[in-house]
Amino acid sequence: MKISIGTDCSGIEAPIEALKKIKKKYSIDFEHKFSSETNEYAIECIKENNNPQILFGDIQKRNIKDVPYIDIYVSGFPCQPYSRANKFKSDVDPRINLFEDCLKVILTKKPKCFILENVKTLKTLNKGYYFNQIVDRLEGNGSYNIYHKVINSKDQGIPQSRERLYIIGILKNHIKKTFTFPTDIKMKPLKSFIDHNSNKKIDIKPSNYDLFKRIPKDSIFIDIGFRKASYPNSNKWAPCITAQPNMWCVPKQRKATIKEYLMLQGFPKTYKKPETISDHQLKIRIGNSMTVNVIERLLINIFKSIDLI
DSSP: OEEEEEEESOTTOHHHHHHHHHHHHHOOEEEEEEEEOOOHHHHHHHHHHOOOSEEESOTTTSOGGGSOOOSEEEEOOOSGGGSTTOSOOOTTOTTTTHHHHHHHHHHHHOOSEEEEEEEGGGGTGGGGHHHHHHHHHHHTTSOEEEEEEEEEGGGBTOOBOOEEEEEEEEEGGGOOSOOOOOOOBOOOOGGGGOOTTOOOOOOOOGGGHHHHHHSOTTOOEEETTOTTOOOTTTTTOBOOOOSSOOEEETTTTEEOOHHHHHHTTTOOTTOOOOTTSOHHHHHHHHHTSOOHHHHHHHHHHHHHHTTOO
């Protein structure tokens, strides 16, 4: 069995890594029809680790006729317009309008299923105005059943507190069984995510002294960018990985490594870092990524609902 997938706002391709894991478990092969990215570092990661048949640039500039049919469509359209940190939340923000390009793919190519990912505050921003507009547009032509839920990565096996909104669409004429969101599962021990090959200690900056006095003695990962935090559960799960690479491994007394960043987002140990990219730039890309395990479990449940599994 072979299915096709295309991704927009592809980042470092968590959906493709999720499908690689599913392929091993369920013998479902796939064709990576297309990716799209404008960030040069993300593009390098895609080229190093994946082999899309087409690699688009700016989705706002492409012709929809050039987009091939796919069975699965996934897009992590930009989070920033809907983030609490964003001061400009007008409809004219071009990043918000990227949703229109995602919608164009969904309504013209009609994939069997799609996953859209964004920050959880999209649901409540402007009293739900943007979120309701998005759902209304997706439901507009009556082809899809739409489901949505905020899911935390730490409830799907990866010990990282990362809440994201997932919007699922399944073509009504392909639904064989009721779709349900994956149930919570036990996290892997956070200690198992420490990279023991990196032992070079880094001096704590004086500006962080109070932070390190405040955190529990058995802390494992914290974000030193939030100096007023206390991280009471930092022995159980890591804080949300962000595009500001400030994750700190407390037992090793150093910044978190690329290997730790990747593991905390569910990427395999075989994931390759392009030689042209600095650790700093790759950490930013990992911070902007989806969590592989969450996409994997969502896809498995979608496949069950359309009788692929």
